[in-house]
Structure formats: C-alpha cells, structure tokens
Amino acid sequence: MSISTSVLSDLLQSIPYLRPQLYFKASLTALSHAMEDQVLAATLEQPLVIASFQRERYYRQEAHRYQRLAQRSNQIYVLSAPETDFTNSSEYYEKIAFEFEDALSQEWHLVVIAENYATCLVCRESLGSITKNKQLPELTPSLDMDTSRRFEGIWTSERGVSLKAAELLLDRIVIYRPSLVNKVKQARLRFGIGETRSYSQTDQMAEFACDIDTDPFVQRLVTYLQASQYKLHKAYRSITAQARKERLVNSISTAIRRSLDPHEVLQIAAQELGQHLGASRCLIYRAQATDVQAIIEHEFLNPGVLSICGQTWDLDQNPLFQEVVKQSEGVCVADTLTDSRVTSSKALSLIAKKFAIRSWLIEPVLFQGRLLGIVELHYCSLPPHEWQPGELDLVEAIATQMGAALIQAEAYANLEELNQQLEALDRTRSNLIAITGHELRTPLSTIQVCLESLASEPDMPLELQQVMLSTALSDSERMRKLVQDFLTLSNLESGRVEWHPESLTLQECVDLALSRLRTRSAADKPPKIKTQISQNLPLVRADGDWLVEVLAKLIDNACKFTPQKGEISIKATRNGNQMVEVTVADTGRGIEPNRLEIVFDRFYQEEGALRRTTGGTGLGLAICRQIVNGWGGEIWAESTGKDQGSQFHFTIPVVENSQEKSRGQVVTEPSQSEVQSKRQKSGGRRKMP
Template sequence: MSVSNSLLQDLCEVLPHLQSQIYFKSSLTALSHAIEDLVLAGTDRPLVIANFQQERFYRQEIPRYEKIAQHTDHVYVLAAPETNFGAASAPYATIPFAPDNELAQEWHLIVIGRRYSACVICREHASPVDSASLDQLRQFQGIWTFDPQVSIYAARLMLERILAYQPKLASKIKRAQRRYHLLDESQAQTSTNRVLELGPKLFVNRLVTYLQASQYRLLKAYRTIASKERKERLLNAIATSIRRSLNAEEILNVTVTELGQAFSHCRCLLYLEQPDSQQPIAYESTPAELPSLKGEVWSLADHPLFQTALAQSRTNSANQSEILAIADITQDLGLQSHPDLKTQLAQWQIRACLLVPIRYQGTWLGMLELHQPKPYLWTEDDIALVEAIATQAGVALMQAQAYTNLETLNRQLVDLERTQSNLTAIVGHELRTPLSTIRVCLESLVTELEMPPDLQQMMLQTALDDAERLRKLIQDFITLSRLESGMVRWQPEPICLQEYLDLALSGLESRQKLPKIIVELPQHLPLIQVDGEGLIEVLSKLLDNACKFTDKSGQVTIRAHFISSEDVGGKAALENSNKTSMLKVTIADTGRGIESNRLESIFERFYQEEGFLQRTVGGTGLGLAICRCIIDNLGGKIWAESPGKDQGSQFHFTIPVALPIL
C-alpha cells in the first residue's frame, strides 16, 4: 500500500500553527540520538515510532534499537526494504513500505511516554550534488518538538499508516492507543496536561552531551585536516625548492635541508647508489644534540639484514618502494643479534630509523635515511611525507641528469657543426689550392713551348710538390677512417726507438728553413713493443707540427725516459702489472705555443689552432687526431702541455717496452 500525502503535510493541516524549518542531516542525527537517549536513560516504557527512508540507514542503528526494545514493548520501525527487512527477526515490529511511498523521503522519530514526549517530523528538502561523499550536507524541512500535543497527533497519524501497511498489528496498535491515551481528544488533552508538568531538562542535557561529543569529533577532524594541510603545504614547499634547480649537487643539499626542517629532531642522510659502496656521507642535516656523520663511511643500508629488502627495492619494476621503518632498535632481535651493528648504532645514538629509497620509474637512485635518538613509532604520515620527498628528489635528479645530457649533446652538436664547417673549408682549400697550382703549371708547360729549361724544371717540381701534398691529404683521410673503424691490423714487435726516430727525421730533410733539432735520448735504450708503421706515423706528424709552428731561429728537442704505467693510466695501467714500465717520449718546441683551454681540443678531427681565414700555415687538422688513435691502440697515452701562447709546447706520448723491468 502507498500513501500519497507526507506525514509533515498531514500534521500541518491538523496543527496549522506549526512552522517548519530547514535542518542538516547532522543536526537531525543529533536530535534523534538525544531523543533515543531519553528512552535508554529512563525507566518509563514509552511508545517509539521511527521512520527510516531506506533500510541501509536503519541497519546503522540496529544496536540502539535492540537496546530500546529492552525498555519498551511498543517499538515500531518503518523503512523502504532493500533485503528481507519486513521478515527479519527483531524484538520489535518492522514495517516495510513501497520505495515510491512518501515515507521514503521522510525522517520521523516519535516518542510518547507517561512522563515525557518528543518528536522529529521532517521531509528531505535538498541533497548535495555528490551525496555519497557529502552525506552530512543533505537538508530536511520539518519540525522537532517535545510539545505533547504535536507528538500525540504525529503518533496517531503514524499508527494509522502502520495499521494500513500491517493489519496483523491491529491488536497491538489498539493496546498502544489505550496505554498512551491516543484514542480521543479528552484523553489526549489529559495526557498533555500531565506531560506539560515535566520540564525539558533531561532531554536538553542529553542533547547537549551529544552535541558536545559531536563537537569534539569535529575538532578532531579539523585537527586531522589541519595536520594534513600543513604536511601538504610543507611537501609543496619542499618540492618547489627541490625542483627549482637543475644542478644535482644543489638538489641533494636542498633535499636534506628541507627534510631536516620537517623532522627537526632527526638526523637526515642522503646518499646515491655508487659502484663502490664505501662512499663517505656528503649530504646530511643533523640537529645539535646528535653527532654528525658527514664525511664518515656509512654502510647501514649495506648490512646483510637490510640487503634483502633493499635488493627488492632496487629490482622492483613497480613504482612502489620497499620502506624500512624500525621504531626501537633495542627491541629488534635481528639487529641485536649482530654485535658489530649494535655497537655502530649505539655509537651514533640511533634508536629508531627510517630508510626510504629514492627511485624514478623503477630505477633505484639512492637512499634517504632518518635517525631518531629515542624510540619513535613512525606514523603513516611520516612515511608518506618522506616517500613523497624521495619521489620529488628522484624526479628532480633525473631532470638534472637530462639537462646535463642535453647540455653535453648541445656541445657535441656545436662541435659537430664546427667540424663540418672546418671540413668543408679546410678540405676545399687544401684540395683546390694544389690542384689549381698543378693545372697552372701543366698548362704553362703545354702552351709555352719555348719556355727556358730551368723554368720548365721549376714548373714540374712545383706540380710534383703539390701532387705529393694531395697524396698526403688523401692518405690522412684514409688512415683516420681505417683507424676509427678498427680496420687496421696492428703488428707489435720489438723495435729500436732510435732507428725509427732517424727515419722520421730523414723525412724532414727536404724541408727548408727547419729549426734546430736536438735529440736527447739516454744510452742503451731497451727495445719497445710497438707497430713500426704506426710509430713512424706518430713521430713524423709530431715532428712536422713542431717544425711547422717553430721559426728557423727556434729549437725542437726530442727526449725519452722510463716511467711506471701507473703514472699515466690508460690501457697500459689496466692491462699491465705494476712492474711494467713505459717509455715516455717528449717532443718540445719553442714555437707559438697553445692556450691552456685548447690543449685537449687540438686532438679533435679538423681542429685548427688558428681560425681558417687567419691561418699562416697549411694543414687539415687530422694529424693529431691520427696520433691519438695510433697511441691509444698501441697501449699508451698522448697529451700536450704549454705555458701559453708564444711560449712553446711539449707533446708527450707513452709506449710499452718490449720486456718488463724486473
């Protein structure tokens, strides 16, 4: 059966002086619980009628109504059923009504006792847009009162509806009407006069108590919200500070500084994953009462007890990290079973610790550690905050790395563009100039048949010289290409440095205006283990460079002496024992010198110490690049030194000796 009119509408028609108001759900909940507490606290056996809109709302109040049923045998609960509400076993009457019934929109609670009465009669007025998450913002229109007359009229109307829904309750309803004087106006008025003698003190006390409890819960909720808001604000501030820089060093320092401010009583450490785990702590924030670990080698995360969890963290493909939180070191039996670790923790005053990995998209980057000098139970908020900071640090580090890589790539692109420009300009010039000279000489010989013999000879020699220049240029391109592609087959053999130096020097004899060349080699040099052709190529190009950039009045000096492979590094240091010696060869000149910022650049392909348009000597800029490739493949190292411009330069290279020095 369905009733078209609402109880609020019918009640206002009977009692037109009633003025309805708007209530939020939270207010009605407080009122209803206060009225129910009157029943639970009293000794009276009142009539209780409760209307719940939906069965799910009723299920939340079942424990209360089971207690109310212990105080009275006249309890009637109405609701729109969602399961077997009407057939459920309960110590009171349950009355279901159709979901489209007006009562499905209403909230009613009526209590009629011999010494008191109260009622709440409301109909839903408006619901929030998202009623699931903002249930307390639902609004109702209606009345609440402890006026006996209003309560009795409301009880009459509700019992009529109950009788219509459940006729089998007729005898029980009749008894309730007689017991609570609901049958006629005279009895109702007598009951009203008697009830009016009672004040609202008990109800008001119960209501105030309930509202006080609600207020405390509200304050607690506000504190929780405020705490979360402070943490969110702190996290935003830390994230802003961390992400402000693209310098990895600054990011790490800011991270531990901000973390130290958030956990002012903790020692905060940050260290990155290193191939060598024995790395001193460089990033730390420590309160005054704790000793500093900065500069110390710290290996807590490398201890076997932590290795399993951290290994999972390093290899876990998901974004979630393994976090280690220990509230009290002295209560952890695993840690206490390792005396060395126990001593270490006591030395640095660590009673509680938190380890949170720094990760980015599954890549393990490092670790954040927090140490407490006293036992401390790490809360979920603490862990979440440190984990969020670690996440921000991971993102910032990867961005800084990406920026560094981008800068490196930009420099490489600039170098590539410069190389391309040099290649085009230098090769074009070096090819075009000798070809033009050769063509002019040959055309002159063909057209000028009566040219004097000595002039003809000069023309032919000029053409031959430029042809040789072209041959060397093309040979340099081929040589560098074969070296860089690994196509050269090296044949190291024991050879004498003096013999190959003499061959290289003999190639300079055809040149005019050579500077003074001095050879200072020690006597009884042992044989060196190198490829002869490669060594000739290196010596010839270094001597050619020295003579080309040194005036006739200058000097070129060639020296050699033994050094340990450990002194120069390179392949020799990696592949030979510490008893192996290297021969260091130095070719020094008194020429124009090299600026300090170009000592490494000169070994790049097509590099010209002078700008192309300002060059005073020819060349392609491939000679030193070829020398470096050869020396690297022979197991040595080549480098340049110079005090500065116009102060001469020294080119050094090392090559292994044929037999180790015992």
C-alpha cells in the same frame, strides 16, 4: 504500491506554524539514539515507536537496538525500502516494506508516543544530498559515515505535533499492511491519535510541560557533543600537521625552483626537515644501491650534538641500509638499545654508541625505483622518540621531492653537457667548412690553372711544362692526404679499424716514420732531428703500421712549427708502469698553457682556419689520439708558452715477459738490440706503408 506524497509536507500543511530546520546526518543520528535511549530507560511505559529508514542498509545498522526496544513495548513499527531480505513480518516487531519509488525513501522518521511524553523527528533529505548519494556505490558499508548528508525537517517534543506525525505514519502502515488495522486501532485509542485538536502553540507548550526523566536523553546528547569535540580537536591537529607538512614541502619545492644546484637543494632539505621534526641530527647523502661507502655531504645539527658531516659511512656492513635497498622503503628504529637489527650488528652498535643515536630513521630518496640518496634522522635524547605516522609520511614526501630535485639537476647537467657537445659540433662544422674549403679550393685552383695552361699553350717551353706538371702533382698529393686523413679519422672514431698488435722494436718504427717524411725543397728544409732511444729498451706491443703513423704525424707536426735552425728530438724511456713513454720535442712556436688540451680536437688550428702560415687540416693530432687510445695508451702535450717549444708524449704497452718452467729454465723476451740484430741478418723487417 507506492505513495508519492511526503510525510513532512503533510505535517507542515496540517500545522502551519511549524518551521523546518537544517540537520546533518551526524546530528540526526545523535537525536534518534537519544530518543531511543529515553524509551530503553523507561521501566513501566509501553510507548508507541514508529521508525522509517530510507534503505534496508541503514536499518541493518540499527536492528539490534530495535530488538531491545521490542522488549519494552509491543507497539514497535519499522518501515524500510527492501534491498535484500527485508520483508513484511511480525517476528520481534512489525516490519513494513515500501517500494523505492515511495516518498518515504527520501525521508527519515522517528516518532515516540508515551503516556507522559512524546517526541518526533521527521526529516527529508535535501536535493543536493540526494544527488551526491546516488553517485556513491550501492551497498557501500561506509555510507552511513557520510556526515555531510543534509536533511531539512522537524524535531520537537510537542505532543500535538508528535501525535499528528504518528497519525500520518500509521495511515501509511495500514495501506502497506492492512492486516495490522486492529493493532493500529488499539494504538490510536490508547494514545488519542487522530482526535480533533486545535494546535495552538500555547496548547502545545502546556502539553510539553510534563514530569519525565530526561537524563538518558541528555546523557546521549552530551556524549555525542563530547565525541564531536574530540573529533573536531583531532581534525584540527590533522589540519595543523598537514599544514606543517605542506609548508615544508613547499619550502623544498621553492628551493628546487630557485636553484638547480643539488648541493644547495639537499642542504636546505636537511635544515628544514631537521628543524620541523625536532631531530638531533639530520643527514642527507648521495648513495646508490650498489655503493659500499658514502660520504656525508649535508647535515643539520642541534646544539651539543656531534657532527658527522664529511665522514665516510660504510654501507656494505650496514643492515639497515641493506634493508632499505631490498624493500625500497624507509626503516624505523624506535630504540637502538633494544632493536635486534642494531644489537646484532657490531658496526651499527658502534655507530649508535659513538654518535649517541637512540632513535633512528633511514628513508630512501627514490625516483622511479632508482635509489639516489638517503635521508637519516637521529634522536639522541631520552626517552626514545615515538615515531608518529604523520612524521613518517612527511619524511617520505620530502624524500620524494628530493628525488625529483636530484633528477631535475641531473637532467640539467646532462643538458649543459649536451649543449657543450652541440657547441663543439658546431665549431667542428664551421672549422670543417673553412678548412676543407681552403685546403680543397686552393690546390684545385692551382691544378686547374696548370692544366689549362698546358692545354692552351702547346708551344710552352719544356722546362715550364715540367714546373706546371710538378705543381699539379704536388697539389693533387696534398688533396689526397686531406681525403685520407678524413677517412682515417672517421674509421678510428667509428671503431671500424681492426688492430693487429705485435712485438716491435721502437727504433725501427722511428726509422720508418722518418723515412716517410715528404721530400722537401731546399727552401723547405726540415730542422735537425735527433733520436735518443736506448738499445736496451724493451719491446713494445702495438700495431706497427699505426705506431709508425703516430710517429710520422707527430714529427711532421713538429717540423711545421719549428724553424729550420731549430731542433727536433725523439726520446723513449721506460716509465716503470709496464709502458714505454715516447716524447717528440721541438724548439718551435710552442703552445699556450690553456690550449694544451684542445690541440687534440678535430680541425684545431692555433692561427685560425684561413690565416695560418702552415698547411694541414688540423686532423693529425686528433688521429694520433684515437690511435694511442686504441692500444690502451695515453697522449698529452706540454709547453711553457709561446715560442718556448713543445713536447708531445705518448705511451705504448711493453711486451709482457713470457716464462717457461720446463726443465727449470726461465726464458724471457729478447731485447730490442737482439731483435734488430736478428732482423738485419735475416733481411730486415717487413715493409710498412
């Protein structure tokens, strides 16, 4: 059985002058508790109390109060829509269960009728609040705390209105529980419920004027107002703290958007965070989980506080840092004089004493679990700083913003590097097209002309035929070397080269490199070449074929840019670092100081690809760099400027001395002169390509 008519609607229809008001859930709770307190404060009264709850869950929160009310009167009626174990019963008071479809499930009723006073609360939940309520999970314990639920209805102490509300509710009770007819009849007769009355406002005001103790009711409402004021004050403080946090986060975010320089972003963060939290000192520095030291890069200081900026912070001996790394969250020290983590560490105790740190906060700057840096807040004044949850949340939020800023700056730096690499690749592509076009097209054209002449002119003089063949062969060799250089550099850069290191005499390798110089015509005679290699120079360890290749290319490069009247020298010295330093110097064209690094780039040509006066592809020095790096050496160029000559240096590892401790003798590796002498006696060194 369910009744679709609303008690509030029936009441408003019966008493036309009533005007419903809007109430929030918190207000209705305070009013209903005040009305119940009025009943509990009475000593002799046995009033009629009728309470209707929308759901059993709301009733259960007030059940203990109605057990106390039952000790004051035997006329207590409680109505509710059952959800678990709420049923019709008469244990402490009368329980009346109604169905969910009943209009009572959307209303809230509390009626109190006594001999000398009466009051009632009859409300209906608004449609918008009902819709919101249905969206909440069923049986949610925190549902009663939803103070945003809105009701419309009547709250009054007019006796006539209260008697009418009691009459409407008692009619419902008799319908749901017919067995209570006699008990309800007694209540009607005792309090005059259902008698015909003329409900004018004047009569109601006269009935309202009665001598009752309203202090319990007033105390309850005052308590509610005080509690509301405290909650409002707390809410204002929370809003202020949140606004401050948002302003700080926004300032950091603005700095991030304004600049991609991580140093600028971190310095702004240190200043803003230190000022907003009133810290004596705020430090921000870059650090990773495996770092043993960090340099303090950014700092905020209050006047009179000792600066730490620029100093080195030991991390491996810092238990607080290790705890941050292990837990991936901040560490807070309320008082460094009593915290066991500080007092048990000699290093931390010295730091706290030296820099007057009394309260200490260390917050990690993380991005996807990766440690990027650390934020430290120091409070140096007395008493020790009391950390508030909002402050810790604020520092964590700023650290999160800084993590994003550092990753963004890092990504931008990587992007810049990639752009530079792409530009270099584009230049390489352009140079490759220009150089290969020139170096391939020119000899191909010459070869084609020579062959066509030989094929079309059978009567050509023998001497001219020999010139044509010699020219074609020379240009074909030029093309072969070009292709070979491409393949060599490709293999070296891709790591497909197999190294075969061995003990070598440098003088023999230089001699082989000189013998590989191409035969030059009289007009193309190379400049004078001198070698200065000590006979006592230790053996070097490298792949002999590749070492000869480096020497040959450096000598060939010197010949290209040195006039016939110039001079080329080849020197080798021990540089005291388990390496032999080889220098190929010339008195030729020289190199501008700003180009000393890029001369080793692929396809580099000082004069440009299409207007240079010397041949070549610009791959020789790039090949030399790859080879020298392959055996762990270094290569570099020196020059004082144009027409001042140039020097190319590279290093080769020295063969380590082997020692034998058998029979108390020490055997060392032979010198270059000894090895060379033995090889001459045994027929010389193996042939090198």
